[in-house]
Amino acid sequence: MQKTIERYHKYAKGGQTSNTEGEQNLQQLKGESEIMSQKIELIQLSQRKLLGYGLSSCxxxxxxxxxxxxxxxxxxxxxxxxxxxxxxxxxxxxxxxxxxxxxxxxxxxxxxxxxxxxxxCSQNSQISSEIDVETELFIGLPEMRC
Missing domain, CATH: 1.20.5 (Single alpha-helices involved in coiled-coils or other helix-helix interfaces)
Structure with a gap:
């Protein structure tokens, strides 16, 4: 692949190559393209087989x-x-x-x-126990007490 790119750059910059060299490069690129497409097909076939498809021919x-x-x-x-x-x-x-x-x-x-x-809370309970409150209930009129 790297060689292909180098040839492309050389061809693109040079522009001085003859027609026969250009045709040779073109033919070589076509050949490489075919090889790559065959490799892609093999990889896809292998992938399908790994997925369980097309096993009847194996x-x-x-x-x-x-x-x-x-x-x-x-x-x-x-x-x-x-x-x-x-x-x-x-x-x-x-x-x-x-x-x-x-x-x-x-x-x-x-x-x-x-x-x-x-x-x-314990301090509050001590304070409340120290306070004496008179709580008596009287029914009737209020009277004076001694």
Missing amino acids: TLDELQEIDSQLERSLRNIRARKAELFMENIEHLKAKERLLKEENERLCHQMSGQEKEVVTH
Whole structure:
């Protein structure tokens, strides 16, 4: 492919090549183009066979080769899948550690606030017990009491 590009640049810049050289280059490019199209067809045929299409023309050896290729591919896919799962597990474990640390911090913070509330409530109950209020119910006209 690189040679083809170099020839193109040479031809485009030079412009001094003779007709026979130009025709030779053209014929060579056509030949390379045909070879590339044949390679593309073979690759497409191989792809169809790997997908399970057009297997009726395959021999037993070809089918076994396709089978072994698929097995290798599955091993690679499963290995990559397991690797991604392990990375995900490690990420989740790290997240779990952070959440546990935050939970502990919040629990300590809450326990400190609960102590303040308990001491405040106990102080209020002591104050309310010291205040004596006379609560009697009288029915009738108010009278003077001594």
